[in-house]
Amino acid sequence: MRFLAICVAVALLPRTSSAQTPYRDAVSIGSVDSVTSTVLKETRPYLVYTPPSYRDSSYAPQRYPVLYLLDGDAHFHSVTGLVQILGTGVNGTFVVPEMIVVAIPNTDRTRDMTPTHVETGFDGKPQPFLKSSGGMANFFTFLKTELIPQIESRYRTTSYRVFVGHSLGGITTINALYTTPETFDAYVAIDPSLWWDNSSLLRKAKEYFSTANLKNKVLYVGQANTVNPEDTTRNTHFESIVRFNGVMEANNRSGVRYGYKYYGGDDHGSVPLIAEYDALRFIFDGYRVDLARVLATPGSLREHFSGVSTRLGSSFSPSERMILMLGQFALTQDTTKTKAMAFYQMAIDLYPDSHRGYDRLGDAWKARGDQRQARSYYEQSLAKNPSNPHAKKMLESLKK
Numbered sequence: 217m218r219f220l221a222i223c224v225a226v227a228l229l230p231r232t233s234s235a236q237t238p239y240r241d242a243v244s245i246g247s248v249d250s251v252t253s254t255v256l257k258e259t260r261p262y263l264v265y266t267p268p269s270y271r272d273s274s275y276a277p278q279r280y281p282v283l284y285l286l287d288g289d290a291h292f293h294s295v296t297g298l299v300q301i302l303g304t305g306v307n308g309t310f311v312v313p314e315m316i317v318v319a320i321p322n323t324d325r326t327r328d329m330t331p332t333h334v335e336t337g338f339d340g341k342p343q344p345f346l347k348s349s350g351g352m353a354n355f356f357t358f359l360k361t362e363l364i365p366q367i368e369s370r371y372r373t374t375s376y377r378v379f380v381g382h383s384l385g386g387i388t389t390i391n392a393l394y395t396t397p398e399t400f401d402a403y404v405a406i407d408p409s410l411w412w413d414n415s416s417l418l419r420k421a422k423e424y425f426s427t428a429n430l431k432n433k434v435l436y437v438g439q440a441n442t443v444n445p446e447d448t449t450r451n452t453h454f455e456s457i458v459r460f461n462g463v464m465e466a467n468n469r470s471g472v473r474y475g476y477k478y479y480g481g482d483d484h485g486s487v488p489l490i491a492e493y494d495a496l497r498f499i500f501d502g503y504r505v506d507l508a509r510v511l512a513t514p515g516s517l518r519e520h521f522s523g524v525s526t527r528l529g530s531s532f533s534p535s536e537r538m539i540l541m542l543g544q545f546a547l548t549q550d551t552t553k554t555k556a557m558a559f560y561q562m563a564i565d566l567y568p569d570s571h572r573g574y575d576r577l578g579d580a581w582k583a584r585g586d587q588r589q590a591r592s593y594y595e596q597s598l599a600k601n602p603s604n605p606h607a608k609k610m611l612e613s614l615k616k
Contacts, residue, residue: 245296246317251366255358258323262363263288265296265317266371267304269537276536276570280316281376282367284359284400286329286385288319294489295319295380298496305538311504312496313532315378318367327351329384331391332413352388356396364399376530378499382406382488386437387417393435393472394424401530402434404495406488407442410456418456421463430472432529434499437461437476438491440484453484502527505538511546514558536570539563543576553580571600575607587614 333350386408543559563573578593
């Protein structure tokens with residue numbers, strides 16, 4: 217009950233926004249940009265979502281992991297919605313980190329999302345749309361040498377990257393893990409088309425996952441219910457994913473953290489949304505902050521993120537916004553203000569160029585009745601940001 221009360225109370229804390237028109241921000245999902253590719257010999261558009269805090273000047277600028285999304289025009293809304301609700305602290309929810317989402321629409325899907333050239337379909341007959349197949353290696357070169365460098369030059373990113381694909385996009389993420397594992401940290405394959413080219417990627421799985429070194433990498437596979445009881449023909453799509461999971465369960469000695477789930481109530485078309493949600497929860501398992509614990513022992517927040525960083529093999533820290541939000545709650549609950557001060561000092565330690573932690577420590581000392589300490593922190597805040605109106609106002613009130 218205490219934990220529930222804390223969650224509800226944190227959810228009710230006021231949410232700040234630097235924007236004069238916050239509703240406009242709420243309906244602005246992302247922006248459109250493009251990169252001119254010499255590898256693919258075409259201009260590739262892409263969609264970019266940045267979390268609300270990216271533009272919020274109320275807190276110190278931070279860097280974000282990036283999720284790269286195939287079939288981006290189809291899945292942009294669903295994935296950005298999940299990232300927003302799970303990562304931005306809505307209702308006190310911090311179960312995944314805030315992330316930038318880069319969605320990649322298709323120009324020639326068959327070319328980019330197939331690893332080998334095949335011109336015949338399931339029935340052995342030639343299919344005209346397959347003539348361009350087999351360009352996945354060039355697509356990976358485009359990602360590594362053109363798209364990702366442009367994203368990292370234009371946006372505040374961390375080194376942690378997630379790669380998500382559905383159907384042919386699913387075999388694209390699996391083959392990326394095979395051929396360029398250093399490019400991404402987490403790979404999500406949703407109902408992947410492992411039947412492609414006589415299950416060529418499936419046939420590589422046993423040897424690869426028995427010998428590769430994939431420590432700190434993550435692979436999540438979601439499988440839809442594509443079985444039709446009335447169809448007596450062999451379902452190679454369904455069987456190939458089942459066989460892949462069997463190989464992983466029996467032969468995975470690579471160190472990759474592997475997750476698999478069968479979605480019996482979803483077909484090939486409906487499975488992406490629920491699988492995307494589960495994949496994010498699986499990748500960032502352990503990221504969720506225990507609010508009751510950290511409010512009781514503020515130092516455990518840094519310990520928590522140290523553990524997250526070790527588990528994911530990349531550096532993760534609490535945002536200044538999260539720290540100050542927890543400090544604000546602690547300030548209302550602790551008569552000594554000691555726990556609130558611990559959070560505010562943490563904000564100063566992690567974001568030393570920001571004036572906000574000094575402001576909040578000034579408020580805490582003022583609430584505690586120590587005007588000398590309060591004045592000292594307000595003065596330090598002004599030194600960081602001479603135009604800070606709050607510190608000026610508080611210093612004037614202390615003079616009076």
